[in-house]
Amino acid sequence: MARFPEAAVTDWRFDVNLSILFTEYPLLERPAAAAAAGFTAVELWWPWTETPAPAQSELDGLRAALSDAGTRLVGLNFYAGQLPGPDRGALSVPGEESERFRANIDIAAGFAESVGCTALNALYGNRVEGVDPAVQDELALENLVLAARAAARVGATVLVETLNKPESPLYPLVSAPSAVEVVDKVNAATGLGNAKFLLDIYHLSMNGEDVSGVIAACAGKTGHVQIADNPGRGAPGTGSLPLGRHLEELRKAGYDGWVGLEYKPGDRPSAGTFDWLPARARAAR
Incomplete structure (x- = not known):
């Protein structure tokens, strides 16, 4: 696997998505597994896919x-149904699913506040x-207005994400402009x-x-970045995307936030998929 040039990763703040990496562990x-691999920041999809309101324990x-583990949670999804799985969010699905999303808003925001997490991802629902x-x-x-207001109370942002049509054909936000349009509408509604x-x-x-x-x-409207290579959604260097160049473009465009590693480990243990990233670049500074 290709190792990134040191200059391409210097001073970036990388975090590991624990809903797609290190899933070989409970x-x-x-x-702790992420910390053992050298990372100090992590993110998660909503871990309790069956419920928006897990037990306090x-x-x-x-x-x-x-x-x-000495790890900071820097990104958390609101309740979004089964992920991974056929569901791609709940907030736009009439009936029980959107009610479950609403029931989750204050719980997710409160948990985020308790661990210093400042980004909450609100996935749209399928058509x-x-x-x-x-x-x-x-x-x-x-529902996004409700989520944004709850996030503001705890000093957090609400993220709106584009997915891709081949893998999520019923998900309506499958272009950057479609997601940014929603972002603008939420900000206009809440101020x-x-x-x-x-x-x-x-x-x-x-x-x-x-x-x-x-x-x-x-870049000016971006609150979080996630990366994986393509094809395959593997680690950087397993596909053909010029991820190092894109990171440099983000830097030049003024983005200086978190970069989440949201890729599949393939047939290797997760800890073995970070050889592209120099050890000194794994701990957020």
Whole structure:
């Protein structure tokens, strides 16, 4: 696997997504596994896929695991249904799923505040057969406004993410402009300015977008970045994406936030997939 040039990763703040990496360990052992690999920051999809409101003991257990490992949680999804799986969010799905999202808003925001997490990702829901897309979009805006207000109370941003059409054909936000449009609507509705774009380079590339162009156009509205190579959604160097160049483009465009490692480890243990990243670049400074 190709090793990134030191200059390409110097001073970036990398975090590891513990919902796609280190999943060979139980949830509460993953922060320590990431720390053993040299990382001090992690992110998570909502870990309790069956419920928006886990028992307090489960929240306390995850909080303790993060603290004991010396890892900071820098990104957390709101409840989004089954991930990985067919569901791609809940907030725009009428009925039980959007109610579950609403029930999760204060719980997720409160947990984020308790661990110093300042970014909450709110995944749109898939289009539902027989429901007017405009109705789903109206519901989405209502719920995103609620989420943005809750996030603002704890000093956090709300992220809106583009996924990719080949893997998520019913997900409506499959271009950077579609997600940024939602971000702008949320900020206009709340006046808070704390909705941001989650720029995932893998998803953009799968959609055939001009990644460099998206970076140039959207860096100022970006609140978080995620990377994986393409094809395969593997570690940098396993595919053909010029990820080092894209990181440099992000730097030049003024983005200086977190870069989440959201790739699949393949047939290797997760700890063996970081040889592309110099050890000194793994601990956030």
